[in-house]
Amino acid sequence: MKCSFDTAFNIYKNAFRIRAIEERIALEYPKGEIRCPVHLSVGQEMLSAVYSQIQIVSDTAISTHRSHAHYLGKGGDLYRMIAEIYGKVTGCCRGRGGSMHLVDTLCGFLGSSAIVGNSIPVGVGAAFAHKLNQNGNVTFIFLGDAAIEEGVFYEAANFAVVHKLPVVFMCENNLYSVYTNLQFRQPLERKIVELAISIGTLGKELDYKDPIQMYTDLSILVKEARSGKGPVFIEVPTYRWLEHCGPFDDDALGYRPSGELDNAKQNDPIRILLEQLNDFNMDNLNSELEKFYSNLKIEIEEVFVKVKKDAFPDLSEVMSGVYAEN
Amino acid sequence: MQRIKEDAQSNFADEVRNTLENILEVDSKSLIMGLGVTDPKGVFGTTLGLFEEFGPKRVIETPTSENAMTGIGVGLAISGFRPIMVHQRMDFFLLAMDQLVNSAAKWHYMFGAKTSVPLTIRLITGRGWGQGPTHSQNLHAWFTHIPGLKVVMPAFATEVGALLRESINDPNPVIFIEDRWTHGQQFNLNDRVDKIELGTANLVKSGKDITIVSSGYMTIESLKAVKYLKKLNIGVDLIDLRTIKPYDKNMVIDSVNKTKNLIVVDSGFSTGSFGNQVLSDITQSCFPILASPPRLLAAQDIPEPTSHGVIGSFKIGAINIVENVLLQLKIEYNSDSLSELVDTSPDIPNKNFTGPF
Numbered sequence: 001m002k003c004s005f006d007t008a009f010n011i012y013k014n015a016f017r018i019r020a021i022e023e024r025i026a027l028e029y030p031k032g033e034i035r036c037p038v039h040l041s042v043g044q045e046m047l048s049a050v051y052s053q054i055q056i057v058s059d060t061a062i063s064t065h066r067s068h069a070h071y072l073g074k075g076g077d078l079y080r081m082i083a084e085i086y087g088k089v090t091g092c093c094r095g096r097g098g099s100m101h102l103v104d105t106l107c108g109f110l111g112s113s114a115i116v117g118n119s120i121p122v123g124v125g126a127a128f129a130h131k132l133n134q135n136g137n138v139t140f141i142f143l144g145d146a147a148i149e150e151g152v153f154y155e156a157a158n159f160a161v162v163h164k165l166p167v168v169f170m171c172e173n174n175l176y177s178v179y180t181n182l183q184f185r186q187p188l189e190r191k192i193v194e195l196a197i198s199i200g201t202l203g204k205e206l207d208y209k210d211p212i213q214m215y216t217d218l219s220i221l222v223k224e225a226r227s228g229k230g231p232v233f234i235e236v237p238t239y240r241w242l243e244h245c246g247p248f249d250d251d252a253l254g255y256r257p258s259g260e261l262d263n264a265k266q267n268d269p270i271r272i273l274l275e276q277l278n279d280f281n282m283d284n285l286n287s288e289l290e291k292f293y294s295n296l297k298i299e300i301e302e303v304f305v306k307v308k309k310d311a312f313p314d315l316s317e318v319m320s321g322v323y324a325e326n
Numbered sequence: 327m328q329r330i331k332e333d334a335q336s337n338f339a340d341e342v343r344n345t346l347e348n349i350l351e352v353d354s355k356s357l358i359m360g361l362g363v364t365d366p367k368g369v370f371g372t373t374l375g376l377f378e379e380f381g382p383k384r385v386i387e388t389p390t391s392e393n394a395m396t397g398i399g400v401g402l403a404i405s406g407f408r409p410i411m412v413h414q415r416m417d418f419f420l421l422a423m424d425q426l427v428n429s430a431a432k433w434h435y436m437f438g439a440k441t442s443v444p445l446t447i448r449l450i451t452g453r454g455w456g457q458g459p460t461h462s463q464n465l466h467a468w469f470t471h472i473p474g475l476k477v478v479m480p481a482f483a484t485e486v487g488a489l490l491r492e493s494i495n496d497p498n499p500v501i502f503i504e505d506r507w508t509h510g511q512q513f514n515l516n517d518r519v520d521k522i523e524l525g526t527a528n529l530v531k532s533g534k535d536i537t538i539v540s541s542g543y544m545t546i547e548s549l550k551a552v553k554y555l556k557k558l559n560i561g562v563d564l565i566d567l568r569t570i571k572p573y574d575k576n577m578v579i580d581s582v583n584k585t586k587n588l589i590v591v592d593s594g595f596s597t598g599s600f601g602n603q604v605l606s607d608i609t610q611s612c613f614p615i616l617a618s619p620p621r622l623l624a625a626q627d628i629p630e631p632t633s634h635g636v637i638g639s640f641k642i643g644a645i646n647i648v649e650n651v652l653l654q655l656k657i658e659y660n661s662d663s664l665s666e667l668v669d670t671s672p673d674i675p676n677k678n679f680t681g682p683f
Contacts, residue, residue: 060405093438103437110404111437115428121394122429125401132357132383132407152424155394162389321439322473324497 001219003212005280007053011211012277013292015049015270018069021078024300025068025085026247033308034085036098037114041069043241044172046269047206048073050214051140051170054222060108060130061140062123065100066240067112070142070170075107078299082307089313096318110139116177117143117150120169124156127165127231138166138225146177148192149185154199157231161200164230168222169196171235178244179255196233203233211273239264334516338483339509341518342372342448345487346410349494350380353408356494359386359395360412360448369412370450370509392418396425396447400433403445403499410494414683416449416503417460430499431474442497446490451593453507453543453641454673455681458632464593464625466542467600469501470571476500476524477571481545483513488522489568496524505543505593506683507675527574529581533561536587536651539578539604541567544591550644554667555651562651570600578604579611586617589650591642592624599624618654623647638672645669 003011022040029038041048048069055061055074063070071081077092084091085099092103100114110126113119123141130137147153148171160167171192175182182188197203202224206214214236221232241261243250251261277285336344349356358373364387368374377385388395392413399409413419419426426447433443452461469477478493478500480486486508493500522528530545531552540548545566552562563581567573582588588608592601601622609620623642630640645667652659671677 091438093436096438097436101436103441105441110401111433113428115424118397118424118428121397121425122401122404124394125398125403126405127401128398129402129405129407132402152393152397155389155391156397158389159391159394159398322435323476324434324439324442324444326495326497 001216003215005277005282007215008212008273008277008280009288010053011049011215012270012273014052014073015045015273017296018045018048018072019270020296021072021300022068024304026242028304029247035087036085036100037065037245038085038099038247039066039245040242040247041066043264043268044174044238045069046208046211046214046273047170047172047236047238050211050218053215054219055140056137057107058135059137059140060110060123060126061142062110062119062126063102063112063142064116064119064144064147065112065114066144067100067102067142071102071104071109071112074104074109076102076104076109077106079303079306080104082303083310086307086310087312088307088310089317090307090310094317095313117147117152120147120153121156124160124165124167127160127167128163130166131163136226138168138222140168140170142170142172144177145171145173145175145182145192146185147171148195149177157196157199157201157233160231164228166225166228167231168225169201169231169233171233172238173235174238174240176240176244179253181255191235193233193235201231201233202229203235206234206236208236208238208269209267209272211269212276241265333514335512336483336515337509337513338486338511339371341483341487341513342490342504343368343374343376345490346373347376347379349410349491350376350384355406356408356410357384357386357402358410358412359388359399361388361390362414363387363412369414370506373412392421393425396422397429399445399447400425400429400443403443404433404441408444408494410446410448412448412450414450415461416451416465417463419447419449420465426475426499427472431472434498435474443499444497445499446494446502447499448502448504450504450506452683453505454637454675455679455683456632456634456673457630457683459629461683462630466501466503466570467594467598467603470600470603474499475571476569477503478524478569479503479542480568481508481542481566483508483511484517485519485522485528485568488519492522492524500524503542507543508546510675510679511546522568524569525572525574527568527577528566529563529577530566531562531564533563533585535561535585536589536655537563537565537578537581537585538589538591538647538651539565539567540591541570542593544593544642547642547644548591548647550667551647551651554644554648558657560651560655560657573604575607578608582608582612583615586615587654588616588620589647589654590620590622591647592622593642594624595627596622596624597627621650621654623650634673638669641672643667643669643672
């Protein structure tokens with residue numbers, strides 16, 4: 001599972017793209033046209049970028065309130081995501097879900113939920129379907145450190161272990177449940193990944209300061225899940241740079257220890273990965289990067305311009321579809 | 327289909343079981359999940375033998391994890407399967423409200439009305455035999471409050487198969503509520519109803535004086551009351567709703583326009599009951615023609631005590647329904663005259679019932 005230059009470059013492009021999109025949302029948000037709770041992933045992009053190069057389209061993924069990165073990493077349609085965040089009928093949920101409820105079944109992104117822990121058993125059910133269909137696919141279930149405090153995690157993980165389901169639990173530990181630090185919620189001497197292993201999953205903590213190693217480690221674990229060894233649990237220490245919900249820096253609130261945010265920025269995984277890319281000594285890296293940056297700028301600009309012109313759903317549209325028809 | 331002997335008898339629980347067996351045979355994507363579905367008792371006999379016949383991929387024993395299992399059912403349903411889940415008491419299912427309300431009920435609507443959730447959840451409500459505060463609750467009203475759910479409450483063994491099949495084949499999450507006391511109900515297989523559309527009620531008895539609306543086991547008690555009232559020359563339109571979400575409001579309106587009097591019998595607690603919903607709807611639709619204030623006969627807002635010495639005062643029976651009809655129609659009566667309706671063993675459905683649950 002050695003990470004080739006091409007793979008590393010793709011991871012970099014994915015991570016950079018996710019951050020650029022999130023930063024554009026943050027820039028637009030104060031204008032008042034995005035009017036729903038938005039939980040941005042700035043600082044937390046790397047796991048999504050790494051899995052983008054490991055997942056295959058027939059795998060499924062499911063996520064949380066902070067789902068933009070997970071959706072984009074799975075290959076979710078950018079235009080439909082932005083339209084959803086703007087409440088437009090062209091959105092992936094036709095304006096019914098907003099930022100916290102993203103879906104793109106074409107790429108296997110099943111959905112995301114605003115309720116902490118809520119999507120975990122649904123993902124386990126999707127993995128059960130993979131197993132019953134014997135199709136060799138896995139389900140990636142994204143969760144945060146606080147989801148471990150919900151009973152449903154244990155219930156779902158237990159079932160996944162009992163049935164050896166092809167689940168990859170993707171736990172991003174960003175230390176905070178809204179403003180409440182992990183130390184007030186869980187004993188710090190107990191590692192989340194070890195808790196999961198004690199339930200019976202395979203597990204590993206990934207090193208977010210070494211994205212290339214993250215790729216290798218995650219690849220090996222996903223292969224285990226794919227080959228029928230049962231669920232795996234990965235924990236990635238990560239850090240949210242912006243406020244829990246909304247577009248702004250919130251360091252002035254004082255709930256983060258002094259220096260914690262600066263330290264996280266100094267250890268930015270995207271910058272580290274760029275250094276790792278340079279270590280491959282590829283001649284054309286800089287020109288390829290320039291090309292990528294300029295294309296990305298155009299892609300994002302076009303999407304936002306288009307979405308802003310799109311229509312809101314009309315009333316008859318949102319009044320229908322409470323029940324499915326046979 | 328097997329040919330039925332002319333006088334072949336079956337019962338409600340067997341009919342549930344045979345319907346499940348038939349679904350498992352014809353729909354390869356259907357599967358049954360629940361605590362006890364493979365055990366020697368087979369959920370009051372309703373899943374007996376299915377594991378042996380269909381194996382562990384179709385009939386799946388589960389951990390005691392109501393919330394996660396409901397979510398896992400949703401995950402299977404959005405992945406092309408048709409899960410049928412069962413809980414031996416509704417009260418345990420309260421642990422699953424997040425997955426029911428935030429996942430199952432909303433998935434289709436919330437994610438753009440593309441992915442359907444064909445999930446059936448059988449909930450059994452306890453009655454009598456000391457089921458007490460946490461084994462006897464009739465909380466069906468809760469589920470009617472949630473857009474995206476359908477709620478079915480069969481009363482008759484002749485209809486439970488058709489209603490269950492329709493619920494399972496429905497592309498939406500359906501709460502299918504069985505009263506424990508209906509399970510032993512005998513019927514002749516020739517009387518089986520083949521198809522019932524969800525949302526359609528049944529006019530069980532027709533009469534000109536008053537409309538009684540009920541569902542589930544309350545229809546059985548109402549039917550006893552109707553038969554007694556007939557002897558007093560009081561004619562009742564007895565409407566068995568069968569489905570309480572959606573419910574057949576039009577049939578109730580048509581009936582009340584005829585009888586001008588309405589009683590709703592509901593096994594749930596009074597405050598916030600489904601019966602109150604029917605009263606509200608019908609009062610708004612029929613107010614000018616009503617001859618008497620519509621009446622709700624529902625459980626008191628008191629947790630049901632366990633003692634079998636007092637349970638007769640807590641369960642609505644035919645005698646209470648008759649009394650309320652007479653009061654509503656302002657017909658004088660002597661309480662002693664109703665003595666034949668007194669249930670001398672109010673904590674058991676029949677003499678053969680010896681518990682334990």
